[in-house]
Amino acid sequence: MRISKLSITLCALLLGGCAEGFNVTRNAPSSIQLPNGTVVAAARGWCVDTSTSRARGDTAVVVLGSCAALAGNALAPRPDVPGVVTVSVESEAGVSPSPKELETFFVSDAGRAALAHDGRAESVDILETRREDDLFILQAEDQSALPGASPVTWRALFDLEGRFVSVSLYGLSDRPIGRSEGLQTLEAQVDRLIAANDP
Template identity: 30%
Template sequence: MSTWTSRAGALAALGAVALVSAGGCTAPGGAGSAPREVTVARGALVVVAPPGYCIDESATRDSEEASFVLIASCASLASGRVRGPAVAPALVTVTVSAQDPALAEPDARALAAAAGATRVLAMRQAGALALVHLGEGGDAALPGGDPRHWRGATVEAGRVVGVAAYAPLGSPVAGEEGGTLLAGVAARLRAGPAPATATAPATVPPGGGPFAAIRDLFT
């Protein structure tokens, strides 16, 4: 399995863990609007939410080795006046790996194969963005949600960026709109103000797995 596929699979799992540990929901913010962008990976990457969606600051985890961002509708994250279009309720997770300059662009077929026994409904390849539409598992990450959900992977600033979209049962985001939403998230990624310098792989205890050393960041 290629390096990006291994990392994308691990990040998808960690993103699901983070989503469940957050209760599968978003916490109301204070007066005003929630932010629409955040810088993670210790300044190396900027994540920008699509129109109508905002960043849940309380769920953000920033680390050189693995970062996590939760995106939801602005209306669900702010108690004050919300600007922007009304959007379908959905939760989008963005997970960012450590830097690896040797990473190749993700491939949709390989990403689908990495899903294992999970039913694959569709695959898309849009440049460096690989997307798969899965027919089961979404309700495990988002209790009461639609089993159908989207996952994707791309490379930005020398890092694997994993994205996933979960939605309520029957939501259009669980269908075709979910792929479009993730494509919008991926298109807005950009390098941050801090240089993304290569780092040595983290030491992992024997038998711990490739991301065991940073699993506690997401629980």
């Protein structure tokens, strides 16, 4: 996949969109089925924020938060780390970029700009990249992150039944997430998605 095409695809996944919502009756469901049939199931302690999860055009973006916080119930499950997880899924099936292509893209100026909140490559430092079979993981630091958000984020990108998926973990500035905790949280969510969509 050429860098220009990859840039467009990843920008859509990373930035997401807001428009028509999903038809869900519970306040904090643990899973949701997208219009394209993909099931976004949350890992333990996480639930779907139906007020901010949206599907538009080529991409659906599902926001996951603490079940206890979303349900307003202190007895409900909560994740081991504070923060927010987003799951972005391409609506149409296609050929996903390989982990090597993703690594090449994200260490480039265009890739770092796609990760930056302000769109400037110089705002982002790539702290770590990992390739595990068909899974690509990166840890980045964005100096233009929103107030209250940790500048350090984790992302996993992979193919899920023919659709390109991005899972992102955002921490809080006053409660940063450690490296091992961040990776474990990210990998648990990836495993949950794969299991929920196993044919």
